[in-house]
Amino acid sequence: MIALDKRPNPSALYATLSPFIALALTLIAGVILFLAIGKSPAAALYAYFIEPLTEGWSLHELAVKATPLILIGAGLCIAFLSGNWNIGAEGQLVMGAIAGALVPVLMPEFRNILTLPLMLCLGMLGGALWASVPGLLKAKFGTSEILTSLMLVYVAQLFLDWLVRGPWRDPAGYNFPQTVRFSPEATMPAIDYASGRAHWGFGIAIIVALALWYMLARTRRGFSLRVTGQSPRAARFGGFSPGRTTMFAFLLSGALAGLAGIIEVSGAIGQLRPTISPGYGFTAIIVAFLGRLNPAGAILAGLVLALSYLGGEAAQITLGVSDKIARVFQGMILFFVLGCDTLINYRIRLKGASVSGTAAVTPAATVGPEQKRDIDAAAGAVPEAGRHA
Amino acid sequence: MLEAILISIATAATPLFLAAIGELVSERAGVLNLGVEGMMAMGAVTGFGIGLATGSPLIGALAAVIVGAVFSLLFAFLTLTLASNQVATGLALTLLGLGVSGQIGEAYVGQPGVRMGPVFLGLDPIFWFSLVLLVVVAWFLFHTKPGLKVRAVGDSHVSAHALGVPVIAIRYAAVAFGGACAGLAGAYLSLVYTPQWVEAMTAGRGWIALALVVFASWRPVRVLVGAWLFGAITIGQLQIQAMSLSTIAGFAAPLDSIVGALKSVPSQFLSSLPYLATVVVLVLISRNRRLALVNTPACLGQPFVPDR
Numbered sequence: 001m002i003a004l005d006k007r008p009n010p011s012a013l014y015a016t017l018s019p020f021i022a023l024a025l026t027l028i029a030g031v032i033l034f035l036a037i038g039k040s041p042a043a044a045l046y047a048y049f050i051e052p053l054t055e056g057w058s059l060h061e062l063a064v065k066a067t068p069l070i071l072i073g074a075g076l077c078i079a080f081l082s083g084n085w086n087i088g089a090e091g092q093l094v095m096g097a098i099a100g101a102l103v104p105v106l107m108p109e110f111r112n113i114l115t116l117p118l119m120l121c122l123g124m125l126g127g128a129l130w131a132s133v134p135g136l137l138k139a140k141f142g143t144s145e146i147l148t149s150l151m152l153v154y155v156a157q158l159f160l161d162w163l164v165r166g167p168w169r170d171p172a173g174y175n176f177p178q179t180v181r182f183s184p185e186a187t188m189p190a191i192d193y194a195s196g197r198a199h200w201g202f203g204i205a206i207i208v209a210l211a212l213w214y215m216l217a218r219t220r221r222g223f224s225l226r227v228t229g230q231s232p233r234a235a236r237f238g239g240f241s242p243g244r245t246t247m248f249a250f251l252l253s254g255a256l257a258g259l260a261g262i263i264e265v266s267g268a269i270g271q272l273r274p275t276i277s278p279g280y281g282f283t284a285i286i287v288a289f290l291g292r293l294n295p296a297g298a299i300l301a302g303l304v305l306a307l308s309y310l311g312g313e314a315a316q317i318t319l320g321v322s323d324k325i326a327r328v329f330q331g332m333i334l335f336f337v338l339g340c341d342t343l344i345n346y347r348i349r350l351k352g353a354s355v356s357g358t359a360a361v362t363p364a365a366t367v368g369p370e371q372k373r374d375i376d377a378a379a380g381a382v383p384e385a386g387r388h389a
Numbered sequence: 390m391l392e393a394i395l396i397s398i399a400t401a402a403t404p405l406f407l408a409a410i411g412e413l414v415s416e417r418a419g420v421l422n423l424g425v426e427g428m429m430a431m432g433a434v435t436g437f438g439i440g441l442a443t444g445s446p447l448i449g450a451l452a453a454v455i456v457g458a459v460f461s462l463l464f465a466f467l468t469l470t471l472a473s474n475q476v477a478t479g480l481a482l483t484l485l486g487l488g489v490s491g492q493i494g495e496a497y498v499g500q501p502g503v504r505m506g507p508v509f510l511g512l513d514p515i516f517w518f519s520l521v522l523l524v525v526v527a528w529f530l531f532h533t534k535p536g537l538k539v540r541a542v543g544d545s546h547v548s549a550h551a552l553g554v555p556v557i558a559i560r561y562a563a564v565a566f567g568g569a570c571a572g573l574a575g576a577y578l579s580l581v582y583t584p585q586w587v588e589a590m591t592a593g594r595g596w597i598a599l600a601l602v603v604f605a606s607w608r609p610v611r612v613l614v615g616a617w618l619f620g621a622i623t624i625g626q627l628q629i630q631a632m633s634l635s636t637i638a639g640f641a642a643p644l645d646s647i648v649g650a651l652k653s654v655p656s657q658f659l660s661s662l663p664y665l666a667t668v669v670v671l672v673l674i675s676r677n678r679r680l681a682l683v684n685t686p687a688c689l690g691q692p693f694v695p696d697r
Binding site for chain 2: 141147148150155
């Protein structure tokens with residue numbers, strides 16, 4: 001049996017270490033996994049985690065894949081910290097890409113220095129508008145943002161599918177479901193054309209993540225976000241409006257997901273297709289938690305998760321393992337991170353036979369559920385779950 | 390014609406109902422498990438694979454029940470023993486389930502599966518079992534002592550604990566029951582609804598099931614009503630998509646023009662109807678706050694760590 005003892009204060013040591021312990025545990029699980037499917041673990045882990053870092057072009061690929069993960073992950077840090085479970089970033093990414101693509105698809109002759117900035121702004125607007133729906137419904141009616149934001153992912157993906165097969169299909173594209181290719185003015189410029197595909201979107205992602213870190217750590221807005229997430233009641237006493245915090249969190253995380261979408265389309269793909277993301281919006285949830293809900297941490301975490309995508313592709317080529325194994329690794333990382341985060345607030349103690357009979361006289365019985373919830377919430381870095389309905 | 394439509398609606402509703410009734414028990418015990426989609430995917434791939442290997446859809450379904458329950462224990466260990474955040478851990482379970490099922494199912498893509506055929510009134514054994522399950526769950530939760538304990542744990546884990554009710558053990562059982570039901574729901578998809586394996590074939594049904602629990606305000610019978618409603622929406626939009634011009638010609642003139650207008654709606658818009666309907670239903674339910682609050686388990690989503 002495992003029992004938890006509450007620490008008087010959250011452990012700073014484990015707050016730093018827990019993501020690394022989680023990654024180590026993921027590697028151990030990976031070894032077991034590869035042994036189970038009859039592959040040499042050493043060769044597999046080398047192909048998965050080291051090989052992609054040894055060549056110049058694959059470092060470029062790492063930056064390409066990390067860009068949307070960092071952008072969305074940093075935005076989700078803000079949303080999750082403030083207790084707003086926006087899990088529909090994938091849909092906001094799609095709507096951002098569509099809104100940004102309005103310019104190159106509908107006005108292909110509009111080609112000048114303003115083309116790309118306009119696309120990026122429209123991308124943010126598209127993502128923010130799509131995210132405003134669950135945000136507004138939560139702020140106004142108390143509707144569960146978890147379910148509404150997720151449902152809108154499917155709607156956005158179907159909308160994109162209709163656009164590229166219907167009205168936006170490239171007439172000269174041999175009936176392929178895709179739009180015209182974007183002009184050079186509508187393309188995110190590469191950092192170094194000669195050596196690889198990495199584009200300046202990566203730079204934007206780093207700057208955005210650092211700016212969000214600053215806002216969260218140093219500004220009044222950041223403080224109100226953190227307080228609202230840890231204890232909604234305290235936030236109300238402090239004069240922070242929960243509804244406005246919700247709207248802010250959704251608009252911000254949605255805008256960044258939309259920005260990630262238009263950057264991915266204009267930088268990495270060059271046109272709209274029925275599928276424009278291998279689930280970046282969902283993987284970014286893992287990025288946010290692996291980065292300990294710190295936007296600066298999301299930079300590192302985004303690179304780690306980007307590596308898992310690349311490693312999946314590399315392992316497929318060199319080992320003949322399906323690249324779907326990347327998704328397994330990503331899921332395991334999140335599981336281990338959440339498990340290890342327990343160490344921050346609790347000491348874990350192994351005990352023999354349980355003695356639940358003594359429970360009735362514990363202080364817990366004298367604390368009402370309402371109080372208890374606030375105590376729990378105030379101690380944890382992760383905000384309490386929103387009411388389901 | 391009507392009979393065929395009713396059967397197809399029942400077939401579309403059953404996986405939603407099974408997943409939702411399991412989640413209802415879990416939530417009644419105070420545990421919000423957002424991993425339904427992942428558990429369903431695991432059940433779907435298990436049901437398909439074991440059904441194919443043994444040639445028996447029944448053994449496939451049983452295996453899916455076991456795998457669903459075992460898989461949900463991962464979530465239970467983290468949220469109940471390690472007191473991790475339920476929302477985040479549920480998401481992790483969904484991501485892991487979709488990943489693992491995709492990996493396992495790689496070998497099954499494009500293979501024809503075994504099909505569980507109808508046994509009575511054109512419907513399969515799992516459908517009839519789901520009706521029995523409804524009666525059993527409704528009776529258990531509201532007319533038995535253990536059922537009362539489950540609800541007590543969900544409404545106030547501190548009071549229940551003080552009275553000597555084993556909070557954590559009951560929650561483990563409730564989560565495992567939810568996992569077993571979600572596993573069966575997944576197997577229903579890959580053995581009855583569309584006997585094949587496609588990656589992520591659950592297509593958001595696990596999430597719709599979660600919404601159904603809210604829609605039903607945690608009442609078992611209302612879950613069945615909600616599942617039939619969504620089954621009808623799903624089948625309705627599929628019917629419109631599939632309707633060929635030749636069948637339209639048979640209708641009377643006014644109906645003809647309506648169906649014609651519906652047919653001009655792009656299929657993607659029709660496909661998005663169940664998802665949009667979910668959003669609308671959630672809004673309608675939550676607008677009536679009093680109704681939502683009366684039945685919501687008071688401790689839903691909150692971790693419980695017994696003090697010594």
